[in-house]
Amino acid sequence: MAVIGTFRPSKQGGWEGRILTLTIDRKVRFVPNDNRQSEQAPAFLALVGWSRIGEAWEARSRGDNSRDFLRVQLFDPIWTEPLRGALFPAPNGLSAELVWSRSDPTKESGRGP
Template sequence: MATIGTFTRNQDGTFQGSIRTLTLNTKVRFVPTGVAESDKAPDLRAYAGNNGIEFGAAWTKRTKDGARVYHSVKLDDPSFPNPIYASLVETADANTFSLVWSR
């Protein structure tokens, strides 16, 4: 697993940061969706750059022992060969989060 992004959580519940890979280098905001339309609806939407193009979503999860909360992230775009799956996890630094890629 590799860290592909770093984020900070704002007081309004948004996450702001950037994602950097060999082919992707963009500023990203994760924005709360508000009231869920269904049990499977995402909790956050991901928007790229200043133009606000939606290219992903995140679902709030808990670790198996229930001790920690994280976000399961799926990013996708027609330019990607496959979706990117990652976890947005809190780091040891308060209010700082890492986007950790997984295959």
């Protein structure tokens, strides 16, 4: 997994920071979704300025050392599919990292090792 963003808590109850890759360099905010109609609706909206570029859902990792995180989807018209990642807050809650890993098409299709 690669860290593609670093964030800090915002005064509005979400996260603010920067996503930085070879093709992306943007300030991004994850703001609480105050219009959430159901449990399946995203808990946070991802914004660049006031433009909505994605969504995030609350989740919890499995295993002995489980922890809370946000399951993130970001959208851009030039991408063929959403960028999917996870925002993991530090144990002290003072920062968070957005991580991404490339999916393995051979594993998804049942081919390969």
